[in-house]
Amino acid sequence: MSAPSQAEPARRSARRSHRASDEGIHYSRWFWPSFTIPASIWLAILFILPLYTVISIAFGTVDPIFRGPLPIYEPWWWSGEQFGRVLDDSFGFYRIVYIHTFEYVIVASALCLVLAYTVAYYVARYGGKRKTLLLALLIAPFFISYLMRMLAWINLLDSEGYINKILTFLHLVPHPIDWLSGRPSTVIMGLVYGYIPYMILPLYAFLDRIDINLLEAGRDLGAGPARTFFRVTLPLSRPGILAALVIVSLPMMGDYYTNNLLSGSPKTTMLGNLIDDAVGSTGQGNKAAAFVLILMALVLIPMLYYMRSTARSLLTR
Amino acid sequence: MPYTIYTTGIGYRRDQIPDEQIHGMDNPWSILWDPTYKGKVGVYPSYRDVMAIVLMKNGITDLNTGNDADLEKVRTDLLAMIDAVDPRIAYDASYNKLQNDKFSVTTAWSGDVVAGWEYAAPYTETxxxxxxYWFPADRKGPIDNDLIAIPKNAEHPRLAHEFINFWLTFRHAMDNFSWNGYQPPQTKADVNALTKTQGLYNKQSSSWAAPAEYVAPWMPDAVVRESDFAIGYREGPLSADVDDHWHEIWSEFTAGVGS
Structure with missing residues (x-):
């Protein structure tokens, strides 16, 4: 085993120097890795340190007088009491919240995928000269804040709002629908509306990169349009689908204001609402941090699946 | 220094719940559980105030109770509320959603309801x-105050005191009250004065045909009396264990347990 392991770095070094000498440029071995330094510092300051603080709060204590969270930074003094209690309750009365969250996120992500894929497919394949315009229109929702778009929906979905006016005018419903009465369907609709732009763009980027010759090859080999789509386009766009699903489903898991604004009913409470409630309640900071860690663990599962799938697809190229 | 004083009672739509109806009930607190108003009952996202109302409904006047039996009643009633009326949790319950007919009945701070006319589109008399606003006629209900404090290490303590003196002046306190709805602790500001005197801001807004009085004459219950502080019940600090117990019950409610 020792011989190959010693030979490998030498081979790599030779390949590098060969390539560099081919290009007539010689780089230090630290040149390319140094490009990651700014991002590494950024991540260390704005992600790792805050994350460690959250962990220190989750396993920390509470100020006995003001009831604010007191982070404990030394792991040997950590207490798992609060975290354990939140974990226990997660299998107890909070279970319904987890179920709601997963239901809403899965359904909303699936709807986003269906709607976004068709739009992205059209723009990538048939956008033609209007592709830039269509892309600009797809980006347009980003110009308005998420909060404002949700507030607009409150007026649109109101019992006297435009949606109900149109539905009743067309006699599609006998009387106005009370959309804002704590309906899960309204929360899901809000999530789809809010996050769909984030799904269209990565899907478009992947679909646009698919080599048209591969599609023509499929047709030449006798496959019809549907078969070509399912046997060529869809498999090739799989990494894009996974990336888009990850991009929208992860923030959806922690979303709380969509539910707050469009429902407000305890019957549609999501995991993000629990965190929001705990953050705003005296003495509950540790609980909020514990929820954050549990949420992170939950979203890590689809993230790991995405990373594994991406790594596999890179290996097969 | 006490800055504003308020009670916690029930805000209601008079076109759906006539004054006589709520005032004639044996236990008006229980109207928040009435299935007639399902989907149109609001509660504040404030565990202390909402749970205080549940305690009042059960005739428990210790709003800082740590008694397990008392808190079990609160738990049972809160979860029953979800099944009975599917309540909505909202901070603007009594100054916006009530006025715009999103809610029929809601937990309410008196100041929110007093200021509510500013949100009552289309700003007509109707x-x-x-x-x-309903609050017990014997004034035995939750009462509280907001305050202004000067930090011990304040950079300009003299200016801070001047500022407080400014707010203590009757005219300025009342001008502030006329637009924000939260009553200043002024002894001259009694029920008679507040429901019959025109406020500065209200006068300025007269083009809206707004009620000109500081407090609308049909809701004298919303005026806080000096004597209320001797009669009413106040929320105080809870010990850590008791506070955790309260939070646990509130969490079950906000998680939708019972649905």
Missing amino acids: AYKGFG
Whole structure:
């Protein structure tokens, strides 16, 4: 085993120097890795340190007088009491919240995928000269804040709002629908509306990169349009689908204001609402941090699946 | 220094719940559980105030109770509320959603309801008279105050005191009250004065045909009396264990347990 392991770095070094000498440029071995330094510092300051603080709060204590969270930074003094209690309750009365969250996120992500894929497919394949315009229109929702778009929906979905006016005018419903009465369907609709732009763009980027010759090859080999789509386009766009699903489903898991604004009913409470409630309640900071860690663990599962799938697809190229 | 004083009672739409109805009930607190108003009952996202109302409904006047039996009643009633009326949790329950007919009945701070006319579109007399406030006639209910404090290490303590003196002046306190609805602790500001005197801001807004009085004459219950502080019940600090117990019950409610 020792011989190959010693030979490998030498081979790599030779390949590098060969390539560099081919290009007539010689780089230090630290040149390319140094490009990651700014991002590494950024991540260390704005992600790792805050994350460690959250962990220190989750396993920390509470100020006995003001009831604010007191982070404990030394792991040997950590207490798992609060975290354990939140974990226990997660299998107890909070279970319904987890179920709601997963239901809403899965359904909303699936709807986003269906709607976004068709739009992205059209723009990538048939956008033609209007592709830039269509892309600009797809980006347009980003110009308005998420909060404002949700507030607009409150007026649109109101019992006297435009949606109900149109539905009743067309006699599609006998009387106005009370959309804002704590309906899960309204929360899901809000999530789809809010996050769909984030799904269209990565899907478009992947679909646009698919080599048209591969599609023509499929047709030449006798496959019809549907078969070509399912046997060529869809498999090739799989990494894009996974990336888009990850991009929208992860923030959806922690979303709380969509539910707050469009429902407000305890019957549609999501995991993000629990965190929001705990953050705003005296003495509950540790609980909020514990929820954050549990949420992170939950979203890590689809993230790991995405990373594994991406790594596999890179290996097969 | 006490800055504003308020009670916690029930805000209601007078076109759906006539004054006589709520005032004639044996236990008006229980109207928040009435299935007639399902989907149109609001509660504040404030565990202390909402749970205090549940305690009041059960005739428990210790709003800082740590008694397990008392808190079990609160738990049972809160979860029953979800099944009975599917309540909505909202901070603007009594100054916006009530006025705009999103809610029929809601937990309410008196100051929110007093200021509610500013949100009562389309600003007609009917809209202004559309909402009311109930608080026990014997004044035995939750009462509290907000305050202004000067930090021990304040950089300009003299200026801070001047500022407080400014707010203590009757005229300025009342001008502030006329637009924000939260009553200043002024002894001259009694029920008679507040429901019959025109406020500065209200006068300025007269083009809206707003109620000109500081407090709409049909909701005298919303005026806080000096004597209320001797009669009413106040929320105080809870010990860590008791506070955790309260939070646990509130968490079950906000998680939708019972649905």
